[in-house]
Amino acid sequence: MLLYRTDEWYNKLSQEELHELINQNKSWFERLTARGKAKPGRALERTGVTISGKNGRFVTDGPFAESKEAVGGYLVLDVETIEEAIAIAQTSPGLAYGGSIEVRPLAEECPLDIRARELAREEELVNI
């Protein structure tokens, strides 16, 4: 999965630069889709809330759109290796202007399950 991290760098671009980038992005994505490498991705609105605390009682505004860490959109790839995903991320047209892309493997299994198994194994060892 590619997570687009953005600090709204695109606000600094001229209209021509934006036009060019949008066209580049479009053909980049079409190329990936045609090769079966990408599933439909989505952009996220620049607003949202974060929920935390027991029973989700804290609802706060955020993330702040101007944060460098804010996620602006995502793309799910269909590739065999993380190296291939990284190589695809490196061809993303927007990188020339700013922002960054986080490349993360989708987990086969939930990390919660893996950790529960590890703990069970540790307990077994203690009991031997």
Add this chain to the structure above:
Amino acid sequence: MLLFRGNDWLKSLSSEEKQKVTDQWMAWFRRLTDEGKAIAGNPLEREGKIVSGKNRVVSDGPFAESKEAIGGYFLLDVASFDDAVAIAQECPGLPYGVQVEVRPVAAECPVASELKHETQFANA
């Protein structure tokens, strides 16, 4: 879209608690899927890479122990933002320190809407 933030909270749980949260989380996702409210979801591996800059430099990250690191996501199909917030408030990880970021999926790319806005302004 729900983005689940935080990876470190897991370490403080006993194996029974962990099993309990896992079961609750799976049942929660299954229920939302059955109700047609969740259309996709995945946990993410805890390690990844960051690609950035004109030279497309690859670096390690995000740091797994970060409170901000994204551990997984659900893509929801709901009528309103409030529905999504209400679902996020049911997340079984919340009592243990998980944060759920709720974000509307954009109808179009923000870069494109920015451009449209500018064009309108220029023509006004």
